[in-house]
Amino acid sequence: MDGESVQMTTTQNDRHDDGAASFDPVLNPKFEKYGEANKVVIEYPRMMRALKKVEDCRQMSKGAREPECMLIIGQPGVGKTTIKDHYLSQHPRQETKAGTHVPVLAATIPVPAKMSTMATALLAGLGDPLAAHGALDAKTLRLYKLVKDCGVELIILDEFQHFIDRDNDRVLRSVADWLKNLITETKKPVVLTGLPCCRKVLEANEQLRRRFSCQLNVNAFSWRAPGRPEFRKFLALLQRSLPLESAIDFSDEEMAKRFYHASHGRVGALTKIAKGAVFIALEKGEKRISQEMLAQSFADRLLPQEDRGRRKDDPDNPFHAGWEHVQKQAFAAIASKHASKPKAASGRSKKQVRQAAAEVFRAG
Numbered sequence: 001m002d003g004e005s006v007q008m009t010t011t012q013n014d015r016h017d018d019g020a021a022s023f024d025p026v027l028n029p030k031f032e033k034y035g036e037a038n039k040v041v042i043e044y045p046r047m048m049r050a051l052k053k054v055e056d057c058r059q060m061s062k063g064a065r066e067p068e069c070m071l072i073i074g075q076p077g078v079g080k081t082t083i084k085d086h087y088l089s090q091h092p093r094q095e096t097k098a099g100t101h102v103p104v105l106a107a108t109i110p111v112p113a114k115m116s117t118m119a120t121a122l123l124a125g126l127g128d129p130l131a132a133h134g135a136l137d138a139k140t141l142r143l144y145k146l147v148k149d150c151g152v153e154l155i156i157l158d159e160f161q162h163f164i165d166r167d168n169d170r171v172l173r174s175v176a177d178w179l180k181n182l183i184t185e186t187k188k189p190v191v192l193t194g195l196p197c198c199r200k201v202l203e204a205n206e207q208l209r210r211r212f213s214c215q216l217n218v219n220a221f222s223w224r225a226p227g228r229p230e231f232r233k234f235l236a237l238l239q240r241s242l243p244l245e246s247a248i249d250f251s252d253e254e255m256a257k258r259f260y261h262a263s264h265g266r267v268g269a270l271t272k273i274a275k276g277a278v279f280i281a282l283e284k285g286e287k288r289i290s291q292e293m294l295a296q297s298f299a300d301r302l303l304p305q306e307d308r309g310r311r312k313d314d315p316d317n318p319f320h321a322g323w324e325h326v327q328k329q330a331f332a333a334i335a336s337k338h339a340s341k342p343k344a345a346s347g348r349s350k351k352q353v354r355q356a357a358a359e360v361f362r363a364g
């Protein structure tokens with residue numbers, strides 16, 4: 001692979017983002033292992049590279065007149081918030097004799113994002129019991145002072161796209177200016193995470209853009225070369241991170257293709273399918289996860305509500321045993337339909353069409 005060390009850790013970050021996770025393991029000992037699965041953070045190479053860049057920002061900014069800021073962008077469910085949470089868990093706040101030390105200050109940008117709500121969110125992150133109190137100027141000055149007093153070395157703000165007004169798609173310039181002032185006054189590096197559309201905020205504000213020259217895309221995994229080995233490596237780590245054995249090899253080429261189709265390479269969907277299968281196994285009192293349980297988990301948890309009637313035994317389900325055969329037939333039909341058209345109509349020769357269809361199939 002790429003030679004980086006990969007390992008799993010369990011952190012205090014036990015965010016529950018799906019309905020099945022809301023059980024109480026104390027009351028439901030049968031599902032205790034599901035609670036374990038929820039807490040595991042898989043440290044895969046791509047995530048470790050992102051964490052290293054965040055750490056670089058912190059180190060390079062020490063004593064600098066202008067801090068090194070960074071923007072992390074990615075589609076929903078690729079793991080941006082987990083990067084923030086994991087970095088935070090590695091640099092927890094500490095109560096010392098001298099006071100509270102908060103090396104990393106993290107907050108979620110509120111909706112609507114206003115200067116005042118931003119100041120409140122950051123003051124709350126520092127533990128200010130009166131975070132919501134006071135006029136904007138007073139809160140902002142209090143924030144600057146607390147950032148210094150608490151020894152903050154890096155600020156992470158999640159959901160940067162909230163700097164765009166949803167109603168009219170306009171960048172909220174006053175909040176963007178407030179953020180620029182925060183960086184200038186405190187001299188602390190800021191890491192922003194958000195959806196790809198949040199680039200627009202930087203495009204609209206040159207002073208802010210200049211401070212965020214470091215930008216990182218956290219993409220979904222790819223099935224095409226050269227991304228496939230990395231995807232399969234992640235699947236192996238995912239399988240290892242689960243609290244139950246599995247009857248199948250997640251990272252096997254054929255199984256990996258099924259996972260890819262089911263998730264479009266997004267970490268959120270992959271973990272959801274796997275954890276759902278753990279839940280099903282525990283419910284059935286089984287010791288091992290089966291392919292059928294993955295099919296059930298996909299049908300129950302990833303299909304849109306109206307499609308959930310499509311049972312695990314539907315051949316359209318990527319984990320169904322006959323799924324690959326059905327896919328091949330469908331693509332062969334597409335290829336032959338296009339290939340039967342004269343070259344002038346499709347713009348491609350028969351050979352090119354066959355190659356394109358095969359490529360589509362391989363890429364999934």
Ligand SMILES: Nc1ncnc2c1ncn2[C@@H]1O[C@H](COP(=O)(O)OP(=O)(O)OP(=O)(O)O)[C@@H](O)[C@H]1O
Pocket residue numbers: 017040041042043044047074075076077078079080081082083195267268269271
């Ligand atoms: N490294 C990881 N290890 C284990 N689970 C992970 C990891 N990364 C992401 N997940 C899981 O995937 C899901 C989506 O991750 P996360 O919330 O971080 O994505 P996101 O990019 O912030 O999504 P959104 O844009 O919707 O906020 C979460 O349930 C999270 O627990």
Ligand SMILES: [Mg+2]
Pocket residue numbers: 080081082158
């Ligand atoms: Mg998020």
